[in-house]
Amino acid sequence: MRYGWFLLLLLPFLLAPFPFYLTLLNFFALSGLVALSLYVLTGLAGMTSFAQAAFMGMGAYATALLTVKAGLSPWFGLAAGLALSLLLALVLGGLTVRLKGHFLPLSTIAWQVALYILAGNLVGLTGGHTGLTDLPPLVLLGFPLDNAFRYGLLSLLVLVLAVLALHNLRFSRLGRALLALRGDALAAASFGVDPAALRLKAFLLAGAMAGLAGFLYAHFLRFVNPTPFSLEASIKYLVMAVAGGVGTIPGVLLGAALFTGLEDWLKDLLPLLLGRQGNYETIAYGLVLAGILLLAPQGLFPLLARFLPRKEGSLPRAEPLPLPAPSGARGEVVLEAQGLRKAFGGLLAVNGVFFALRRGEILALIGPNGAGKSTTFNLLTGAIPPDGGRVFLFGKEITGLPPHRIHPLGLGRTFQHPHLFPELSVLENAALGTYARTRAGFSRVLLGLHGEEEARALATAYRALKRVGLEGLALEPAARLTAGQQRLLEIARLLASGAEVLLLDEPAAGLRAGEKRELARLLKALAREGYTVLIVDHDMDLIMGLADRVVVMNYGEKIAEGTPEEVQRNPLVRAAYLGEAA
Structure with a gap:
């Protein structure tokens, strides 16, 4: 077509x-x-x-x-x-x-x-x-x-x-x-x-x-x-694109066609209406654009597209990209935080936090609201630089590296609130995870020489969706997913990325009881395969039945570490959660 x-x-x-x-x-x-x-x-x-x-x-x-x-x-x-x-x-x-x-x-x-x-x-x-x-x-x-x-x-x-x-x-x-x-x-x-x-x-x-x-x-x-x-010309081109629908190729061409014809017509009509010569087209452009955006905020073409037959996509049939098999001895340290510290003005969000994550285990990072858990996640993944301390991934220091340089080393994360893209399909959202595993640059892509790699990337994303039970929704817009399905899609994107160390920020939020049980089974299966999981969540029933070890934070500091049974008996933990005297 x-x-x-x-x-x-x-x-x-x-x-x-x-x-x-x-x-x-x-x-x-x-x-x-x-x-x-x-x-x-x-x-x-x-x-x-x-x-x-x-x-x-x-x-x-x-x-x-x-x-x-x-x-x-x-x-x-x-x-x-x-x-x-x-x-x-x-x-x-x-x-x-x-x-x-x-x-x-x-x-x-x-x-x-x-x-x-x-x-x-x-x-x-x-x-x-x-x-x-x-x-x-x-x-x-x-x-x-x-x-x-x-x-x-x-x-x-x-x-x-x-x-x-x-x-x-x-x-x-x-x-x-x-x-x-x-x-x-x-x-x-x-x-x-x-x-x-x-x-x-x-x-x-x-x-x-x-x-x-x-x-x-x-x-x-x-x-x-x-x-x-001139600047007026630049404004005219932007008006064309926005009025037609700047998010679609047919939209910008519709806008170009509309305003090319409109410009010549206005140059003849406006002097007759106003009784004087002048460059009044720009004012008219603004009025036309305002009218279009009031009626169709996304532009004319998205409005017209509602009445056009929807093109059905197809599921990928190519061979998926090979998943890098987790390598190394079970129990070896793969991610280590040494004395992490971060302050925001006068607020000390993380203060001297240290722990080690070992291959094949599920480590839970818990604590009351405001304990510093998400900040610790951001320090580990490079989203924010630490004020002090060091981070090691597979023995290599990654302290202060930006996220795009840390991810290819084998670390992936989800977010406290799902970071998905509603204009993309569920399959495309999952395929975003394959970015670092694919190589086609602008030249190859513009010339259409990336087809085989693209097909394999989509097949990899589809395999990841099957792993979390979303394959039936692969071709649906991500905006239609429930909150729980959005969480699962983030995990699917993580699996498609091939990361070995998975940092999950509240993955069970919004999931129903049955979905939480499925999530726990999935994470345990991944751990048996050699993946390593660091999880933050407020569902204590899930955490205590899932984690091999638990690290507890309060007011930015680590106050306890051990098995689920040990931290539940710890008086500092009981004081942090229940207000009991330590």
């Missing part, structure tokens, strides 16, 4: 008798390419950029300067434009992708405005606001693309290839990881995603796509000046 996008190439033939609409078709294709770059940035990675028109400008001016002033082939201009767009994206992204909240879009606005002013004032180089004229037409396979019909075939072909490449990206390890970053960067890092590096790569891809659109724009009009690459 996705190859049906090639039907767009029929449009130039249908519109051949109408030169004006052929021109609009070219503008739609170029706007669609920029809108797709925002699908990568905003729809997948959750970043907002007001600098896409600046990337377009880099691509346009690079080819204009090389062809007009240096007399080189436009294809050298394409290479230079992509290189400069990538360089700008590298600089801008390197400085801004770590920013959060409103700081990222504000910084892209600053870059956009600065580059626009620069292009308008370097008169000797760029021609200033007068611009550069007489760019040569593109020549492809001996045919000059010197009219809207021929150029439309090229621009639509580029658009369709971009759509197919981004479809490959969405249904890949990288697409899942980008969506996870958009929802929860800490959860993504916990299964091996480097948030800053992946966001930067997404920024580079989006910059290259916009730069390519700029190159095509320049040789279509055969004229370049700063106006099409």
